[in-house]
Amino acid sequence: MAVSPSTMAAVRASGAIPQSEYLLNVENIRKEFPGVLALDNVQFRLKRGTVHALMGENGAGKSTLMKILAGIYIPDQGEVHLKGLPIRLKSPLDALENGIAMIHQELNLMPFMTVAENIWIRREPKNGFGFVDHGKMYDMTAELFERLNIKLDPESQVRDLSVANRQMVEIAKAVSYESDVLIMDEPTSALTEREVAHLFEIIRSLREQGIGIVYITHKMNELFEIADEFSVFRDGRYIGTHLSTDVTRDDIIKMMVGREITQMFPKEEVPIGDVVLSVKDLSLKNVFHNVSFDVRAGEILGVAGLVGSGRSNVAETIFGVTPATSGTIEIKGEVVKMTSPTQAISHGMAFITEDRKETGCLLILDVLENMQIAVLQDRFVKYGFVQEKGITAACTKMSETLRVKTPNMEERVENLSGGNQQKVLIGRWLLTNPKILILDEPTRGIDVGAKAEIHRLVSQLAKQGVAVIMISSEMPEVLGMSDRVMVMHEGRVTGFLDRAEATQVKVMELASK
């Protein structure tokens, strides 16, 4: 029995329905995509005025469930009850009108419009002539921002805002629909610590207003900080729901992976060799200044710092993507020019970039095509012809070694989960037998199981004598994996910490110096 949005609105206004215990009650949801059973008889219950976290590895089905609740996907079977009434959502607009708003990981704002225009789009207040009443729209926005304690000018253009502020605008927009249910998909992935704190304040005040918040995250500490309850999913199945005060971190990991991960950071002690890469006074005008460091064979150099501290820019410059304006790069004691990735590769460098989708994967091409593209620069090619047999065998072997979960080598990379996409990219670079490996956020948005596998792999590479530079925003990762930690702040290196002396507090001190 489906109820139209307008009926629903009328029913809500009349207050005729008894207050059901659950804002949302989802039963026996099943969703199948060609070749994949994404959700298998899944249930989910969201209480009024709670923050409910969804946990699970990539591919566990969290996102599919959320997209069903947001009206993006239509389930094959199962029921969704909103405040006790069955509903059937057919589109995102449908969901919005029923009081369910989703804040996507990729923000959906129009950059060349103002904050106010973005929030009230399609619902602009009109004046007597039918034109948009900008004054009123401004006031409405200001009022909304005051309620949420957001300090932003409603007139500013969205393209001038930081990612964090855009996130705030998205939240304000969702709240402006007077939504009862707010879905947040990894909202903190691009935020600094202070911004996260602000976001959590807003979430808490929304919770007090009786709004139910569904919160998808991979970060365990956020779960304990903000969530009241959490549900775990695995391989498209519902595993269970618990109060976040009842469990430990290990319990959750066990539920998520179905097995115990004994060692999160299997760092192995390996003999450290000679200096392989030496960077001296490297600068990129207006971005970073006088960066100097050495990396030795077998060493893992962790690079910590806030987002925007210039960490990724240094990596890009070393790899020749954005050539330096001054300073030198030495490889094995020889000064080299680094003006293009092609040169960097010829010097035995490999670079796994921060943004898998933007600068890593060839999404519409298959696993084989993705893996072979870097090594084809100087191997497996004869007279311009690709040696199909050799390269296919090499890629297949690499894919097996890295345990890439894919039906076959002809599968499009966009159909793989984030962790497997990352493995494909790692495979792409390992095929080139790198001597220096730069990893930028190697485990961002990747599930726990794949994370541990990638960590193990990096350790192994170090053991084989590869010099590793690992940029990461995840403190446990940096502290757990690195032999040394270099900390950056506002385009400058603020200090180095040895493995023995590196602690979260010390790193944070240097990162905010």
Add this chain to the structure above:
Amino acid sequence: MTSEQVTAKATTPALGRKHRRRMPPEVNILLVLIGIALVFEILGWIFAGQSFLMNVQRLRIIILQVSVIGIIAVGVTQVIITGGIDLSSGSVVGMTAMIAASFAQASTWARPVYPALTDLPFFIPIGIGLGIGLLAGIINGWLIAYTKIPPFIATLGMMVSARGIAKWYTKGSPVSGLTDQFNFIGTSIWPVVVFLVVALVFHIALRYTRYGKFTYAIGANVQAARVSGINVEKHLIKVYAIAGLLAGLAGIVTAARAQTAQAGMGVNYELDAIAAAVIGGTSLAGGVGRITGTVIGAIILGIMISGFTFLRVDAYYQEIIKGVIIVAAVIVDVYRQKKRKV
């Protein structure tokens, strides 16, 4: 133990799927081609009282007509796979036809462009024609790669300028009296042979060479291609140069077929070539496309034109219908991409 379980889980579905190979995308478009041909066949018997397909003369004209567009489309397909577009090919056809022909005139002709340079061996005008086309392509590629202007604008500029050069070259008068040696390439079935050789060469190049792999990679994600060590600028120049070279070749064939060159040759050929590529399944978003599809796309266009003429459909209607078909093909492309995303 646990690792074994993971691997086992990962490989089991592989066995089931391995043999269910994806059908090559050309099959669909080939069925469309056969369908269209049959429709004309039936309409032929109903309205004209004769067979459309059982006519050697007509089939010959169709494949000859398709050849020139096809040669261009092979180059344009590669450009579109990189995520670009080439609007200049039609004008380059006109320009190379004029310039190549001016070096292919016989001494018996009354007013040759270069009276001192008549009766040259065939490879000189052909070499010059190919060179001019190549140069136009390199300029396109250079502009796109290094000034970062959109391919649409760069090749639009070339389209206007090359047509201008074609007209300026002889101040508008045609270049005639070409040597038999030069005309040979346009006689009999030779244009078709040239087309098929070109198609085969670039089919192999796209599928089996590094050049091909890099072309697809750039179209799929130019940033990722760059970080993977591909010299994107150099590669784009190569691709546009090949497109220009093939447009030049098409210009030579056009002049040889007509045994004369005119500044207006090749008008709108770029649009037909783009249409052939898109109908053949090349995605304007880049990263997707095959020469086999383009060949079939070109034949579909040829059959439609011939079919409408055969049914005595007014030429104006033909153009209108052609426009509709091009838009329809792009709609299919957009739909395919949408379907892929879910």
